[in-house]
Structures are given as structure tokens and as C-alpha cells.
Amino acid sequence: MDSLEADGGPAPRRVRVDLAGRAVRRASYSRQELEEQTQVGEVLIRGLVRAQLALALSLAGVVILLLGTLPIAFALFPALGDVYVLGLRLPWLLLGILAYPLLYVVGWLHVRQAERIEDDFSKAVGPTQDPETNGPWQ
Numbered sequence: 498m499d500s501l502e503a504d505g506g507p508a509p510r511r512v513r514v515d516l517a518g519r520a521v522r523r524a525s526y527s528r529q530e531l532e533e534q535t536q537v538g539e540v541l542i543r544g545l546v547r548a549q550l551a552l553a554l555s556l557a558g559v560v561i562l563l564l565g566t567l568p569i570a571f572a573l574f575p576a577l578g579d580v581y582v583l584g585l586r587l588p589w590l591l592l593g594i595l596a597y598p599l600l601y602v603v604g605w606l607h608v609r610q611a612e613r614i615e616d617d618f619s620k621a622v623g624p625t626q627d628p629e630t631n632g633p634w635q
Contacts, residue, residue, distance in 0.1 A: 541622065549614055563599065
């Protein structure tokens, strides 16, 4: 029991805390910052570009690491160049055929992750409104 209730005084009123309304106001504030091209909007855009650049550089690093080390390995170990797999020499198989599925998978992964980054950014700044219909574009 509260001390007021024990003394026979009125019980304190309960207050409902609504954090969703605060998030909507913060999102619309962020959207406004982007549209007005303020410093906050520039920081938001810079963060988006930085996240996408980090994704691109990390995937490029993976491709360079996987495909770039193969010629070095063939130069250091010339016996690998004489190995036949499925009737093809190993360098031709790895660099001439299997490199393309690797590049396809890395490209698919890049698109998927870049879309996820953009979706996270869109959710962080709030829904986009169509000025003619006041409805969401997305």
C-alpha cells in the first residue's frame, strides 16, 4: 500500500506511457530533416552510404581473396597446374568455370544485403508520403 492510501487520501492516478507515438514523431522528424537537407539529414544519408560502402568493400575483399589467391597458389605450387579434374586442368576449372557461379552468388548476396540496409534506413526515417494522395508510396 502507498502512504497516501494508508492515510485515507486519494490513490495516485495511473499514467499510460505510449512509446509508439514518440517513435512516430521521431521518424517524421527524421524524414523532415532529409527533405530539408539539413545537417542531420546529411548525417543520416552519410550513414546509409557508409553502410553500403562497407558492404561493397567487404564483398569485394572476399572475391579478391578467393580469386586473387588462386594464381598465386598456382605460381607457388606448379604441380597444381598439372592436376586434372573432370577432364579439365585445375586452373581452367577454377578460374574459367567455377569463378562465375562465385561471382553470381556474391552479386546476389550484395543485392540482398543492400536492400536490407535500405529497408532498415526507410524504417528508421519513417514512411514516405505521396503529396498528391497523402498515401504511402511504399
